[in-house]
Amino acid sequence: MVFGPVPSRRLGSSLGISNIPPNVCSYSCVYCQAGRTCQIQTKRRAFYDPADIRDAVSEKLTKADALGTIIDYVTFVPDGEPTLDSLLGKTIALLKPLGIKIAVITNGSLIWEEEVRADLLRADWVSLKVDATVAETWRRINRPHGALKLDAILNGMLEFAQRYQGTLVTETMLVKDLNDSIPQIEKMLQFLTRLKPATAYITLPTRRPAEAWVQPPGEEAVQRAYRMFRAQLEHVA
Numbered sequence: 647m648v649f650g651p652v653p654s655r656r657l658g659s660s661l662g663i664s665n666i667p668p669n670v671c672s673y674s675c676v677y678c679q680a681g682r683t684c685q686i687q688t689k690r691r692a693f694y695d696p697a698d699i700r701d702a703v704s705e706k707l708t709k710a711d712a713l714g715t716i717i718d719y720v721t722f723v724p725d726g727e728p729t730l731d732s733l734l735g736k737t738i739a740l741l742k743p744l745g746i747k748i749a750v751i752t753n754g755s756l757i758w759e760e761e762v763r764a765d766l767l768r769a770d771w772v773s774l775k776v777d778a779t780v781a782e783t784w785r786r787i788n789r790p791h792g793a794l795k796l797d798a799i800l801n802g803m804l805e806f807a808q809r810y811q812g813t814l815v816t817e818t819m820l821v822k823d824l825n826d827s828i829p830q831i832e833k834m835l836q837f838l839t840r841l842k843p844a845t846a847y848i849t850l851p852t853r854r855p856a857e858a859w860v861q862p863p864g865e866e867a868v869q870r871a872y873r874m875f876r877a878q879l880e881h882v883a
């Protein structure tokens with residue numbers, strides 16, 4: 647339920663929280679390192695008691711403190727989608743008094759729901775997945791639950807960004823021949839320039855993906871994508 651601290655490239659030293667069981671997600675991304683999603687769903691529900699999560703985090707923080715280890719963030723980063731947890735907002739509210747910043751790494755697929763946006767507004771740092779803004783590509787790479795609609799998700803992200811006071815970042819996984827072409831990236835950038843993330847992260851499938859055929863783009867395509875992002879966005883990593 648709570649693991650770490652682990653060093654995080656983006657967040658420093660981070661305690662991880664799995665607030666849902668493994669492999670429960672609204673997507674089944676072709677590159678997912680947790681394998682194919684076995685329980686693909688979009689209906690939010692309660693999984694664990696928020697007080698148990700708070701107690702487990704508190705215990706880890708006490709131990710870290712005794713060892714002189716600094717923890718920069720507590721991060722919701724399950725092997726699945728953290729916003730499927732209907733008690734996410736309540737759990738964040740319980741963790742706040744512990745005095746550590748809170749991060750949520752989400753695929754953003756449920757952000758069209760007002761309740762999900764309200765839960766995420768409580769976090770200090772939110773990462774949204776933006777792998778594609780063309781519906782066909784989105785279906786091929788993220789393999790979403792059939793009830794999800796890309797337009798609603800993208801609009802929900804924009805609505806969230808307008809109100810959010812914390813640090814909003816995006817994460818784009820580039821997969822060879824799926825979303826690495828110039829037209830695909832141009833379309834993505836049309837959206838990202840409206841969303842205005844503090845940093846747009848480009849990532850590559852380097853760990854074992856759910857589907858063996860998944861490959862990172864070649865060096866030239868990665869550099870091209872990076873240059874295109876840099877030309878239009880303030881911070882790219």
Ligand code: SF4
Pocket residue numbers: 671672673674675677678679680683724725726727753
């Ligand atoms: S959203 Fe994340 S957890 Fe869900 S399938 Fe994609 S990579 Fe895996």
